[in-house]
Amino acid sequence: MGYSQAQKAESRQRVLENASRQIRENGIEALGVAECMRSAGLTHGAFYGHFSSRDALILEALEHAVSQSEKRMASIASGAAKRGETPLQAIAEAFLNERHVKNPGNGCALCALAGEARHANPDVREQLTDYVRKLASRIAQAISSDSKDAGLGIVATIVGAITLARGVDDDKLAKSILSESLALVMSRDSSPVG
Template sequence: MGYSQAQKAESRQRVLENASRQIREDGIEALGVADCMRSAGLTHGAFYGHFSSRDALILEALEHAVSQSEKRIASHVTSSGKRGETPLQSIAEVFLNERHVRNPGNGCALCALAGEARHANPDVRELLTGYVRKLASRITQAASSDSKDAGLGIVATIVGAITLARAVDDDKLAKSILSASLALVMKS
């Protein structure tokens, strides 16, 4: 008995969600096709019915992660006025919080993979480069600034802060990194 197109699309979505989460939690190189398929409730043999290669899965999973981040940011910016926040504050707080530090699998792919991306294949680097540009543009707009450099500086501050907060083994220091970075961003 075959699967309907809807069932196949649902299965593919589960694989992308699992791969996206696994890549953000453990890194690109740690993604195993068999484990990813199993965690999506599928067999390893079903993989090639959905993707042409592991690299294709990685790229689509990262596209999915970036899309999730973009939607989350847009939602927060849209509702920022209701919470009494500026759009910039809303974006900064989406990133610079303890929940984001503790849950890389549900967070920003750029924050999770910045250190590793320099070793990634050109397609992954191109995707992340595009996301840096989009995010910097979005932040420049949220800050009501004409300076592209301001947006890039804020992106660098956010990514660096999350990377450092995840790297240290001192919760108090991690919290200080986040709050100091948030204060710095809000001075922009």
């Protein structure tokens, strides 16, 4: 008995979710097809029924991770006023917290992969570059700036802070990195609350 298109789409979605989590947790090069398929409840042999190659899986998994991040940021920014926050505050606090540091598999792909992107293939770099631009644009909107470049410094601060907080072996230092980076980002916020 064959699989229906709906079952195949559901299986593919599970593979993408697992692969996107795995590349954010362990890096692009660490993604193993067999483990990814097993984590999705599928056999290694089923892989080519969904993807043409490991590189194709990586690109789609990264696209999935970026799409998740974009949706999450849009929701966070649009709901800020209901929570008594400015859009920048909501975005910055969503990024610059211990939960994000300790859970890269469900966090921002850019924060997880920026350090290794320079070694990645051009398609991966292109996707991350596009995401940098989109995130900078969203942050520029949050600080009411007409220039996307206004958000680039904030993106760099956030990504750098998460990267450093994940890289140090001192929890107190990691917390300081997050809190000082949050304060630095918030110094750019001139939006009224709510």
